[in-house]
Amino acid sequence: MTMRSIYYELSLPKHIYVKDLRKFVIGKISKEGELIRWSIYDIIISGNKKILKINALVLN
Amino acid sequence: MRTTPTILVIPTGIGCEIGGFAGDALPAAKLLASATGCLVTHPNVMNGGMLSEKDERIFYVEGYSLDRFARAEIGLKKVNQQKIGIIFDKKIENEILLRHLQVADACIATLGIDITSYVITDEPVGIVISDELSGLSSGYVRNPETLIKAGKSLINQGITAIAIVTRFPDEIDVENVNLYREGKGIDVIAGVEAVISHLISKYLKIPCAHAPALAPIDLKVNLDPRAAAEEIGYTFLPSVLIGLSTAPDLIDLKDYNDKVTISPHDIDSIVVPSGALGGEAVLACMERDLNIIAVKNEGVLNVSDKWFDYKKLFKVDNYIEAAGLLIAIKEGINYKSINRPLKSIQNCT
Numbered sequence: 001m002t003m004r005s006i007y008y009e010l011s012l013p014k015h016i017y018v019k020d021l022r023k024f025v026i027g028k029i030s031k032e033g034e035l036i037r038w039s040i041y042d043i044i045i046s047g048n049k050k051i052l053k054i055n056a057l058v059l060n
Numbered sequence: 061m062r063t064t065p066t067i068l069v070i071p072t073g074i075g076c077e078i079g080g081f082a083g084d085a086l087p088a089a090k091l092l093a094s095a096t097g098c099l100v101t102h103p104n105v106m107n108g109g110m111l112s113e114k115d116e117r118i119f120y121v122e123g124y125s126l127d128r129f130a131r132a133e134i135g136l137k138k139v140n141q142q143k144i145g146i147i148f149d150k151k152i153e154n155e156i157l158l159r160h161l162q163v164a165d166a167c168i169a170t171l172g173i174d175i176t177s178y179v180i181t182d183e184p185v186g187i188v189i190s191d192e193l194s195g196l197s198s199g200y201v202r203n204p205e206t207l208i209k210a211g212k213s214l215i216n217q218g219i220t221a222i223a224i225v226t227r228f229p230d231e232i233d234v235e236n237v238n239l240y241r242e243g244k245g246i247d248v249i250a251g252v253e254a255v256i257s258h259l260i261s262k263y264l265k266i267p268c269a270h271a272p273a274l275a276p277i278d279l280k281v282n283l284d285p286r287a288a289a290e291e292i293g294y295t296f297l298p299s300v301l302i303g304l305s306t307a308p309d310l311i312d313l314k315d316y317n318d319k320v321t322i323s324p325h326d327i328d329s330i331v332v333p334s335g336a337l338g339g340e341a342v343l344a345c346m347e348r349d350l351n352i353i354a355v356k357n358e359g360v361l362n363v364s365d366k367w368f369d370y371k372k373l374f375k376v377d378n379y380i381e382a383a384g385l386l387i388a389i390k391e392g393i394n395y396k397s398i399n400r401p402l403k404s405i406q407n408c409t
Contacts, residue, residue, distance in 0.1 A: 003200040003255075005190055018370045022343035037124070037258045039071070040338025041196060043367045050367075052338075057200055057255050 001059055006032055007035030008054040023055060063097030064390035065322050067130060067330040069341050072123065073197030075246035076333050076359040076380065082287035083108020083299060088379040091115040092331060092342065095383035096390060098322065100136065102126050103257065103269040103303055104250065108289035112299035115381035119322065120303040122268050123254055124261035125310050130330070130341035132348065135320030136308035142267060144175045144201060144304050146266050146297075146298040147210045147260075151184040152273045160225055160273065163354060173305040181206040185226045187252055189233075195360040197251030198408040201226075204259055210377030211264045221267040221304040224256055225297060228272045238276075241291075243284025260262040267307035271296040328389060329353055331382050334375060338363035346370055353382050 008029050016024055029038060038056035045051070068089055070079030084107045089243055093099040093115055100119040106112055119136050121129060128134045146164060148157060157180075167173040185248035186202025196321030201207070228249050239245030253270045260268045276294065283291060290296060307378050311320050332342050336359065337352070345352060352373040365373050374395075376382045388395045396402065 001205050003202075003204050003259075005184055005198060007096055007199050018343075018349045018368050019349070022340060025390075035256055037260060038340065039336075040363050041361055043338070047065075048377060055196070055198065057258070059259075 002026040003036070003057060003059050006056050008048070008056065010051040010052040010054060012052055025052065027031060029054060029056050029058075032056065038051075061097055062390055064328050065098040065100065065326045066092060066096040066386060067126065067327060067341060067345070068092055068099055068101040068105060069111050069332045069336070069337050069339065070105050070357070071339055071359075071361075072135060073251035074333075074336060074359040074361050075195070075197075076336075076357050078357050079105055079333075080246060080359060081240075081243070081284065082289035083111060083177060084286040084289075086113065090115060090116060091379060091383050092386065095386045098323065099130065100126065100327070101299065104254070106303050107269065107271075107296070107299035109291075109296040110293040110298050112302040114302060114306055120267070120269075121309040121310075122257045122261045123150050124258035125265075125267070127340045127344065128310075130327075130344040131322050132324040132344075133313060135311045135313055135324065136310050136322045137318060138308055138321040139220075140380045141174050141308065142221035142304055142307055143219050144173065144223055144301060145214035145217065146175065146178040146223045146225060147207060147214065148178060148180045149185045149226040149273065150181045150206075152225065153227075156227070156273050156275070156294075157281060160297055163293075163295050164301065167301045171302065171305070173301055175301060176219060177214065177217055181210045185256075187226055188246060189252055191228065192298045195246065197246050197248050199261070200255060201252070204289045205257065207259060208263050210292070211260050211268075215264060216265065220309070221307055222260060223297065223300045223304055224262065224268060224270045225259060225273050225295075226256060228252075228274050230275050238280075241280050241283055241287050243286055245408070250279070251352045265310060265312075267304055267310065269300045269304055279393045329386065331355060331379075331386075333357040333359055333361075335359055335361045335364050337365065337368060353385060355379055358367035
C-alpha cells in the first residue's frame with residue numbers, strides 16, 4: 001500500500017451546477033486510487049476556462 | 061428544547077485566524093453549540109493540546125467521518141463512554157512514550173476516562189511533511205499498513221475508539237514553526253495529522269483522533285496565546301482522549317437497525333470559513349441544499365463564494381454573527397426581517 005499526494009487541475013464544464021460539483025471532482029480524481037483526503041485549494045481563470053486546483057491523498 | 065443541528069468545519073492546516081492554532085476555535089464551537097443546541101465538529105476545532113472540554117451539545121467526529129456524515133452516509137449515536145485504545149508509532153523513543161502513558165493514566169485517574177490498552181506499531185509509521193504547496197500544511201505516511209494493522213488489533217480487543225500517536229520528525233522547518241508559535245504562520249504538521257486520522261477512519265470506521273509526539277521545544281517569550289495550549293505539557297494527548305471519551309458511535313445508514321441520536325437529515329446548516337468552500341463536507345452540504353454559513357475567518361485559501369452560484373449561502377463577519385443567524389434559523393425568524401434596508405415583497409406574476 002503506497003500513499004501519494006497528488007495535484008490535479010480540472011477544467012470546469014461551463015454548465016455544471018454547484019450541486020453536481022463534488023461528484024464531478026470525485027469522478028475524475030478517484031481514478032488515481034483510494035481517496036483519503038481531498039479538497040479544492042484554488043480556483044483560477046485561464047483564458048475562458050475555470051480551473052479547479054485539487055490536492056488529494058490517495059492509496060494504491 | 062428546540063435545536064437546529066449544525067456542522068462546524070474549520071479545515072486543518074490552512075492557517076485560519078480562528079481555529080488555525082491549538083484548539084483556539086473551541087470558544088467559538090461552544091458559542092455555536094449554545095446557539096444551536098447541537099453541533100457536530102471535528103478534532104481540529106476541539107483539540108487544544110493539553111486543554112479541551114466536554115460539552116453535551118458537541119459531537120466530536122473526525123474529519124473523514126464528518127465528510128461521510130455530510131454526505132448522509134452515516135448517523136451519530138451518543139454513548140456514555142467510549143472504550144479507548146491507543147496506537148503508538150514504533151519510532152517513539154522510550155522517554156516520550158512513557159510521558160504519553162502517564163498522560164493516559166492521568167486521564168483515567170483524574171477524568172475517569174476509559175482507556176484500556178495500547179499497541180505499538182510493528183514498523184515506524186514514517187511521517188513525511190510536504191511543502192509542495194506553498195502555504196498549505198500537507199504530507200503523507202510511508203507505512204499506512206502498520207497503522208491499520210495496529211488499529212485492527214485494538215478493535216479485536218474490544219476497544220471502541222482509537223487515539224493515534226505518531227513520532228513527527230525533529231527536522232521540521234524551524235522558521236515556520238516559530239512563525240506559527242508567534243501566530244503568524246500555519247501549523248506545519250497539521251495536514252499530515254489529518255491524513256493519519258482520515259486513514260484510520262476510512263479503514264476502521266470507528267471514532268479516532270491523532271496527537272503528534274514531538275521532542276520538547278525551547279521556551280518562547282513572544283508566544284501567541286492561540287498556540288499556548290501546546291506549550292504547557294509534554295504531550296498533546298489529553299485533548300484527544302477527552303474528545304474521544306464521549307465521541308459518538310458512527311452508524312452506517314445503509315444497513316443500520318440502530319437508533320441514531322443525530323441523522324444527517326436533521327442537519328440544517330454548515331458553518332465554514334469563507335475561503336474554504338472547496339472541502340468535501342461543504343460541497344456535500346451544497347449537494348443536499350443545506351444552508352452554508354460562510355464566516356470571515358482568514359486563512360491561506362481563497363475558495364470563496366465568488367466561484368459558487370448557491371442561493372443558500374450566508375456571509376457573516378464572525379462567529380458571533382453566525383450564532384445569531386443560527387438562532388434566527390432555529391427560532392424560525394426570517395433573518396432579513398432583522399437587516400436593514402428591508403425590501404418590499406415582489407410581484408412575480
